[in-house]
Amino acid sequence: MISLNGLTKRYGDKIVVSDLSLSIKTGAVTGFLGPNGAGKSTTMRMIVGLDRPSAGSVTIGGLPYARITEPLRTIGALLDARAVHPGRSGHAHLVALARSNGIPLRRVAEVLETVGLGAAARKRAGALSLGMSQRLGIAAALLGDPGILMFDEPVNGLDTDGVRWVRGLMRSLADEGRTVFVSSHLMSEMQLTADHLVVIGKGRLIMDAPLTEVIARSSLTAVVARTPHAGELASRLTAAGIGVERLGENELVATGAAIERVGDIAHEAGVRLHELRTREASLEQAYQELTEGSVEYGART
Numbered sequence: 001m002i003s004l005n006g007l008t009k010r011y012g013d014k015i016v017v018s019d020l021s022l023s024i025k026t027g028a029v030t031g032f033l034g035p036n037g038a039g040k041s042t043t044m045r046m047i048v049g050l051d052r053p054s055a056g057s058v059t060i061g062g063l064p065y066a067r068i069t070e071p072l073r074t075i076g077a078l079l080d081a082r083a084v085h086p087g088r089s090g091h092a093h094l095v096a097l098a099r100s101n102g103i104p105l106r107r108v109a110e111v112l113e114t115v116g117l118g119a120a121a122r123k124r125a126g127a128l129s130l131g132m133s134q135r136l137g138i139a140a141a142l143l144g145d146p147g148i149l150m151f152d153e154p155v156n157g158l159d160t161d162g163v164r165w166v167r168g169l170m171r172s173l174a175d176e177g178r179t180v181f182v183s184s185h186l187m188s189e190m191q192l193t194a195d196h197l198v199v200i201g202k203g204r205l206i207m208d209a210p211l212t213e214v215i216a217r218s219s220l221t222a223v224v225a226r227t228p229h230a231g232e233l234a235s236r237l238t239a240a241g242i243g244v245e246r247l248g249e250n251e252l253v254a255t256g257a258a259i260e261r262v263g264d265i266a267h268e269a270g271v272r273l274h275e276l277r278t279r280e281a282s283l284e285q286a287y288q289e290l291t292e293g294s295v296e297y298g299a300r301t
């Protein structure tokens with residue numbers, strides 16, 4: 001488990017991470033979301049001791065990163081896929097990492113196989129495509145068979161197959177009981193992969209909740225009712241303070257109420273229902289609502 005306690009980072013007078021307190025749980029994929037410049041990478045860098053917090057602290061399995069002996073066996077991180085000596089081959093890079101962390105050298109071949117880098121592992125790292133570099137970065141994170149994995153935008157530059165592979169990898173790592181903490185801007189991917197979400201904006205925590213709850217809380221998640229008495233149901237729902245939009249003569253959409261409540265109101269009013277279902281917002285819609293006021297770097301449309 002990773003625990004952030006009042007974690008704060010300032011650069012000059014700008015606070016880029018502000019008083020973050022949360023835990024990232026084991027056995028789950030936690031998606032880390034936020035607009036450009038929200039402070040995701042800075043937070044991840046502080047977790048693995050690459051940036052010093054201005055205030056607060058981080059522990060990994062109860063210990064600060066600096067106190068973990070052979071850290072790659074505890075936490076594997078992909079933060080910047082290009083941060084490999086360009087003249088060194090991917091294979092040599094992994095061998096050096098394994099040696100310095102007491103990891104058996106057979107793991108190098110195993111992780112190269114897992115990420116599907118194959119013969120490209122003998123190429124200079126500087127000659128790898130972005131997608132191949134991402135695969136090498138993921139191999140490095142997996143090298144020590146750690147219980148905690150952290151990936152900063154791992155699908156960046158990957159092709160469709162690669163994206164699907166990363167999705168399956170995250171899932172299987174979490175299913176094995178590991179902690180998986182992953183940042184991404186691809187909401188459709190996160191909707192398929194994450195169990196839990198941490199959303200930040202301008203360095204502050206906006207949401208720390210299960211994916212299902214984030215979607216359920218969106219104002220765009222609604223209940224659709226089909227009934228020959230849509231007019232009657234609409235007025236009963238409105239009287240109960242529930243937002244209603246008519247879709248057609250026999251159909252309406254109710255917002256801000258659970259499906260059970262809409263069903264109960266229909267029952268009490270003696271309204272026959274031919275269909276009652278929840279229409280879920282997409283994560284992209286829910287995310288956009290959550291971060292509306294926190295986008296710092298937005299293009300004018």
Ligand SMILES: Nc1ncnc2c1ncn2[C@@H]1O[C@H](COP(=O)(O)OP(=O)(O)OP(=O)(O)O)[C@@H](O)[C@H]1O
Binds near residue numbers: 011016035037040
């Ligand atoms: N070394 C640094 N010196 C000064 N400011 C920095 C430094 N590193 C990051 N920042 C600033 O901190 C803020 C947060 O940056 P960070 O890279 O953590 O955001 P992010 O959420 O990862 O963004 P993105 O989604 O664009 O990758 C930005 O305003 C950035 O300019």
